[in-house]
Amino acid sequence: MHFMTMRVLSGLAFVPGVLSAALSPIPIDSRSLSDIYAAAQKENGVLRVVHGGDEKNQADDLFNAFSTKFPNIKVNHSVELSKYLDGRINQAFLQNELYADMAILQTLQDYDAWEEKGVLLNYKPPSFDKIWPSLTNPNGAYLPIFAASFGPFVFNSSVVSAGDIPKSYADILDPKWKGKIVLTYPNDDDAVLYLFKLIVQEYGWEWLDQLLYQDVQWVRGTATPAEIMLRNTSKTISFTTYPPAEGWISVAPVSDPYMSWTQTSAIFKDTNLPETAKLLQAFLISEEFQVSRGAPSVRKDVGNSTIWDAKNTDYVTFHQFMEDRDIVEQWRFVFEDKIGTAQGLNPLIDDIF
Ligand SMILES: *[C@@H]1O[C@H](CO)[C@@H](O)[C@H](O)[C@H]1NC(C)=O
Ligand SMILES: *[C@@H]1O[C@H](CO)[C@@H](O)[C@H](O)[C@H]1NC(C)=O
Ligand SMILES: *[C@@H]1O[C@H](CO)[C@@H](O)[C@H](O)[C@H]1NC(C)=O
Ligand SMILES: *[C@@H]1O[C@H](CO)[C@@H](O)[C@H](O)[C@H]1NC(C)=O
Numbered sequence: 001m002h003f004m005t006m007r008v009l010s011g012l013a014f015v016p017g018v019l020s021a022a023l024s025p026i027p028i029d030s031r032s033l034s035d036i037y038a039a040a041q042k043e044n045g046v047l048r049v050v051h052g053g054d055e056k057n058q059a060d061d062l063f064n065a066f067s068t069k070f071p072n073i074k075v076n077h078s079v080e081l082s083k084y085l086d087g088r089i090n091q092a093f094l095q096n097e098l099y100a101d102m103a104i105l106q107t108l109q110d111y112d113a114w115e116e117k118g119v120l121l122n123y124k125p126p127s128f129d130k131i132w133p134s135l136t137n138p139n140g141a142y143l144p145i146f147a148a149s150f151g152p153f154v155f156n157s158s159v160v161s162a163g164d165i166p167k168s169y170a171d172i173l174d175p176k177w178k179g180k181i182v183l184t185y186p187n188d189d190d191a192v193l194y195l196f197k198l199i200v201q202e203y204g205w206e207w208l209d210q211l212l213y214q215d216v217q218w219v220r221g222t223a224t225p226a227e228i229m230l231r232n233t234s235k236t237i238s239f240t241t242y243p244p245a246e247g248w249i250s251v252a253p254v255s256d257p258y259m260s261w262t263q264t265s266a267i268f269k270d271t272n273l274p275e276t277a278k279l280l281q282a283f284l285i286s287e288e289f290q291v292s293r294g295a296p297s298v299r300k301d302v303g304n305s306t307i308w309d310a311k312n313t314d315y316v317t318f319h320q321f322m323e324d325r326d327i328v329e330q331w332r333f334v335f336e337d338k339i340g341t342a343q344g345l346n347p348l349i350d351d352i353f
Contacts, residue, residue, distance in 0.1 A: 026140050028124040036282055037070055039275040046074040047276045052082030052105040054221035054347050082107040101271040109322040111142040121267040125282035130299045134316050135262050144262030144298040145284040147307050150195045151258020152250040155237045167254045169199045173210045182217045182225035184240040186335045188342035192240050194321050195259040197331050221347030261318040
């Protein structure tokens with residue numbers, strides 16, 4: 001119920017943006033992808049794109065698909081934690097330098113700050129009007145490109161029987177899960193932090209105290225729990241990762257709230273390759289790319305389900321959470337106090353296995 005209310009509230013919060021969209025002078029690009037490709041090929045250079053993530057190969061599918069479709073475009077992409085990429089981008093701005101032409105990040109608060117500073121290129125690719133308005137920026141300063149979430153239980157379906165699948169975060173406190181759970185530190189990743197905030201708001205801090213008796217293996221990175229479960233069959237469940245292979249599944253809790261967001265992409269205004277950057281934006285919200293990501297899509301007209309179908313998650317509220325850095329920091333340090341500082345190898349630098 002309270003999620004319905006939150007959605008209504010978040011709808012209201014976005015009304016000013018919606019109004020300014022009506023007055024916004026930025027037209028939707030009416031060119032076809034091949035016309036934009038032709039314009040992009042007249043530019044000279046390598047498009048530098050940074051992508052938030054916690055494994056080097058996490059964006060390979062996206063950039064391979066782009067390069068296969070547009071072989072004459074040179075792209076150099078790199079994957080790093082969003083929370084460090086934004087710092088590097090801002091540091092470079094202080095020296096009047098551009099760290100990248102485009103940024104595809106999880107740290108959604110950055111986009112509003114950058115829009116306010118006037119460093120983003122407003123651009124509305126073809127089909128901009130098909131994107132859910134509450135997810136996007138009315139001026140085209142940034143675009144949601146795909147849906148992501150943490151909270152669903154992830155396990156090998158031939159290891160966890162149907163009857164054992166947890167239905168809630170209370171179920172995970174059952175002694176039968178002791179020693180079997182692998183989770184990402186909530187104090188090392190703001191998306192995981194928001195998930196833990198939602199759970200604590202549902203069950204109270206007692207939930208975390210009891211979870212700590214379950215001998216949880218805490219790790220850095222959200223791909224790491226899946227990697228560990230693949231290699232250590234004693235570890236069987238996580239809810240801060242995604243299925244690593246065929247035969248692994250992800251099941252959302254029945255009614256407990258969990259977190260979700262839309263990974264977001266923007267072009268920096270000072271890029272030397274504006275048409276090339278526009279081509280990537282246009283590709284990312286094209287029907288072809290949206291279908292390839294699987295459901296749900298950021299577009300209203302792609303797929304058989306929408307991002308509003310899941311009743312216990314909300315793709316808008318994470319953005320609002322991320323805006324209030326004081327609150328984020330307060331939550332982070334309460335978790336850090338209880339769980340400890342994030343230990344372990346940096347999944348981006350060290351080859352863990
Ligand atoms: C790609 O970008 C990275 C980071 O800026 C840089 O170290 C690397 O040399 C670049 N690679 C190419 C092929 O341009
Ligand atoms: C799932 O678990 C079964 C039983 O332990 C194992 O044989 C299989 O290889 C696992 N599947 C994957 C993809 O890890
Ligand atoms: C696998 O998990 C079990 C149970 O928690 C643990 O005792 C064991 O040390 C782990 N094995 C490895 C190789 O990490
Ligand atoms: C929609 O559902 C139909 C039939 O269930 C399926 O064939 C099709 O691939 C689905 N489309 C998408 C985009 O998922």
